[in-house]
Amino acid sequence: MTTNGAMKTVLQTENLNKVYRLGGLFNRVRINALDDVNLNIQSDEPIIVSVVGESGSGKTTLAKVILRLINPSSGKAIVSDQLVAGPGVKPVKEAFLRTVQPIFQNPFEAFSSYRPVDLYLLETATRVNQMSQADAESAIDEALTSVGLTYADVRGKYPNQFSGGELQRISVARALIPRPSIIIADEPVSMIDASLRMNIINLFLTLKQDYKTSFLYITHDLATAYYVSDYIAVMYRGTIVEYGPAKSILTDPQHPYTQLLLDSIPAIGRKWQRQPIKLSDIESKEFQMTGCRFHNRCPIAEEKCTHERPPAIKKADGREVYCHFA
Amino acid sequence: MKMNNRLRIGLTILAIFVFGSLILPFFNEVDPTKHGTYPKNMSISAEHLLGTTSLGQDTFWFLVYAIRNSLMLGVTVSIFTTFIAGSVGLLSGYIGGWTDRAIMTLTDSVIAIPLFPILIVLATLVRGNTSFWTVGIILVIFGWAWGARTVRSMALSLREREFISMAKFSGSTTPEIVFKEVFPYVYAYMVVSFINAILWVINTEAGLAVIGLSKVEIPTLGSIIFWALSYNALFTGQYTWIIAPVVATVLLFLGLFLTSTGYNELFAARRGHA
């Protein structure tokens, strides 16, 4: 493993909060989509970090805050040494676009049906990288090759002429053109057939190697997260419950929620044990809970858990577990 | 351009109307609006293709000029209203926030103003001295608001779609995004809106003519119908006088409609659809 030089902040959030207020004048409900999220991921070489959770966990909100598609209510976020979110933060557009690039969940929505897909690639090269037409074309060619496609495959064609997997690869190619230090992939394979997902996931590993790009992989699929990540953050109702080296956390989960998640995966080779599960309550009620957000479903919860937020307990293998009984 | 049948038929109809109404007048020396030029209420003959009106005008030539004037007014006004509605709606919907609220308040006010009462007031002030183009301006002022609101709601929903974020991350600026990404989705609506506006203009102009806010001496499709109705054309057996403009309006609409849907189909085919 070669070092790239100095330690870089891959992703850091400080007391990141995002509150939505729903309902009318009399019936206001507060949804803490992100509730005091603190992360500090430093590395001197490219890494893949997964943020996993079910719906309502806040993982997509986190991605949107990092991509500056929404503003946090408070707190700040730093990506690749760049301050991207916080009070009054407004990074220079070009610098931001050359550092952070996205891949979205729905490959068919990622492109306008009225424009040929290669135009997006061309625009990225000419505007973000400020390349000339000729340079742009070779940059596009290179990017497409690295995802297994050629410029000829793609030139002048509209989104409906491709499959979901191909479109997603084109998205990856486009994201690569500015040579970003980190690509934020928001559920990039959940809308692709299960048997075809590895085609994209394996790409992340190759690109990390060849282009030295880090990835933030947002997903609800723990198996692909296991396969591809160096670090993993497990989220539940806007809070981080466990964070650390991916392989250790997923083979030896210490937070009761992580354990529940892992137990619920339909894995081939290991049949489920038939045991009752406590289902979650009405979402809005859960978002307004005090103390640990998981206490109403937790097998080891005690009185303390209902009013005191668990601190991050550091463990020997470098992980953090947000539980009073870690 | 590989055309489909709809487009062919639509364009043919339109061509007949447009060229007919623009070119034919050169072959005519008689002022079609002058009363008493010919014997009244004559039926169809070689000399008078559609007979004559109760005012002694040649129906056919009156119709030709009427089509020309209606088309000119309709197209001009529609170009303006569609352009204003499109720009206002797109920018307001995409930019959002206070800009959007301010513009929409203005738009809603225009929509809420009842057209005819205002015009009646104007009519009493003006007393039949408006020029044709004043009518056009009035129609533009009242005609853009509804379309703007529709385009704005389309822009508002399009703003949330992922390809807009994709365009942002590709380095596009806001105006570029509005016109290259959002506009194509709104375009189809605007074409239909344009066609409907032309018809709205023709009809409203006729209505204005009735209350004396338009010069009914100027032949338009609306004014023919107005005169024919005033003279009870149906009851007096003057069928060509009343039916010809109606048929003309229907055919004109058909031509416009076929052209727009035909063009839509063509465009979809070019984008790689089946």
Next chain:
Amino acid sequence: MIKLNNLVAKYTTVRGQVTAVEGVNLEIPDGTIVGIAGESGCGKSTLMKVIYGDLAYPLELAEGGIQYGFPDASGAEVTSKTIQKEWFRRISYIPQSSMSSLNPVIRIRKQFVDFLDAGTNEAEVLAGIREYVQKLDLPPEAIDAYPHELSGGMRQRIMVAMATFFQPAIILADEPTTALDVVVQKGILMLLLDLQEEMQNTILFVSHDMGVHYQITHKMLIMYAAKVVEFGDSETIFAKPLHPYTKMLTESLPTIGDDHLRQGVSGRPPSLWDDLKGCRFADRCPLATELCKHEEPAFIEYRLGHFAACHYAGDNV
């Protein structure tokens, strides 16, 4: 026993007719949970619609028929033409998205009784339903709510309740848990298993998630490009698959704790509009030879109850 006899289903489109299911010939024993797997467009949802009898234009059952194994009210055997009358009573359907099947402006309890015959005592049935949903871990008040007031998981449980209330002999579930979180999914699947153990009905379960199939199915059906390529006991299919596509499907996803390299299935299925000759999987198959490109493999019973359509069935990939 459900007998599928040479089913051929076609869709009529502006481009002509396309065959979405071609020549399905199977016997499904009663009381089994059969998983149907395959890529998008392989025909699995169409097959479900045909079995359910939801044959509305542009879908038509061009050839073949189904014997459901039970008689209708008049004593005659039920076939695909008469199965519609048995909807909700003897055969039911759990769709993928509950929100597209539940009317958002009508309370759930009314939707439950919508399909009852006139004259049935509504109050009695509703009381029965309230009791029943508690078995499914739902509060009895849930049926008084509007669909949007419940979470996705609760709504899907309602769909399961509707589909099982009359204890039908056959339940068809089309990706019922695909849109749900993994914890909620496990709950619903366990529920289906419990109900099936009790009622001993047949469940046909479509999913693209092989893990789900491993957990709950007794038998599996693998489809590819409108054809069935393998059918047999789930355990054998996972342990010793006969068809190379099945093997690729089961190995295309990583497992936690397992570090070896995985590959997604490469390429695309053939377009059903093309003139397809030979084995449809030949383009993407590592075992394919000239024979495969010209001659379509027959669907043969290689082992007891285990069928496959491959010239090299069982050979190592």
